[in-house]
Amino acid sequence: MMLTEAEIxxxxxxxxxxxxxxxxxxxxxxxxxxxxxxxPDSETxxxxxxxxxxxxxxxxxxxxxxxDTVYKAVEAxxxxxxxxxxxxxxxxxHNPHTSVAARMIACHLTEHRxxxxxxxxxKKVANIGDILREARTKHxxxxxxxxxxxxxxxxxxxxxxxxxxxxLRPLGARSEGIHPTGPAYEKLRDDDSFKVDGxxxxxxxxxxx
Numbered sequence: 001m002m003l004t005e006a007e008i009x010x011x012x013x014x015x016x017x018x019x020x021x022x023x024x025x026x027x028x029x030x031x032x033x034x035x036x037x038x039x040p041d042s043e044t045x046x047x048x049x050x051x052x053x054x055x056x057x058x059x060x061x062x063x064x065x066x067x068d069t070v071y072k073a074v075e076a077x078x079x080x081x082x083x084x085x086x087x088x089x090x091x092x093x094h095n096p097h098t099s100v101a102a103r104m105i106a107c108h109l110t111e112h113r114x115x116x117x118x119x120x121x122x123k124k125v126a127n128i129g130d131i132l133r134e135a136r137t138k139h140x141x142x143x144x145x146x147x148x149x150x151x152x153x154x155x156x157x158x159x160x161x162x163x164x165x166x167x168l169r170p171l172g173a174r175s176e177g178i179h180p181t182g183p184a185y186e187k188l189r190d191d192d193s194f195k196v197d198g199x200x201x202x203x204x205x206x207x208x209x
Contacts (some may be wrong), residue, residue: 002059003066005031011066012057017074022055031057032133035077042084042092052077 003011008031012024020037032054040047055073057066083094098106 003061003063004059008057008059008066010072011063015070020074020077022070022073027056028053030059033073035055035073037077038105039081040094042097050077052080 005026009024009154012022012033015022018037020035023034023036024031025034025082026032037050038047039050040046052073053076055069057069061069080096083096084092086092086094
């Protein structure tokens with residue numbers, strides 16, 4: 001649906017920004033909105049009426065499009081003022097009034113920052129499987145050391161009933177004798193009557209159950 005001049009003027013009039021004027025007038029087959037306000041001149045410092053660029057509004061725009069066009073007009077005016085107020089060593093380096101000819105010359109005066117240092121190689125993160133295997137191996141080695149430190153070089157296991165004694169190597173020596181795994185040990189550890197050098201089986205509490 002085509003907007004009438006009265007509808008466009010009403011929409012723009014309902015927009016407010018500070019005390020700035022949002023001026024509407026005809027342009028070609030449509031209209032334009034222009035932001036106007038009083039501010040110091042960027043060169044003389046004298047307070048003057050500032051007239052910003054014209055923004056076209058078509059009769060075929062929706063209400064939202066008209067409002068958004070007015071917003072862009074205000075936004076551009078604010079950025080224009082910001083550029084005039086931003087200086088470096090007293091120079092308006094983003095002067096919005098700089099001519100295209102001057103910009104064409106300046107665009108070749110470029111600079112580049114120094115090349116960054118090479119990125120150091122990041123240490124590869126270990127696979128979780130490798131971590132678990134390493135921990136399990138370390139745990140097994142620690143167990144072997146504990147057994148070797150606590151077990152006697154040889155000991156006598158006395159069975160109940162007829163006297164029968166057997167000389168065995170320490171628990172840590174898995175090549176022969178009774179050690180913490182295997183059917184021989186399983187049978188021995190569950191029988192509280194077995195003695196080692198006349199004392200209760202020393203590893204019974206550790207491995208039983």
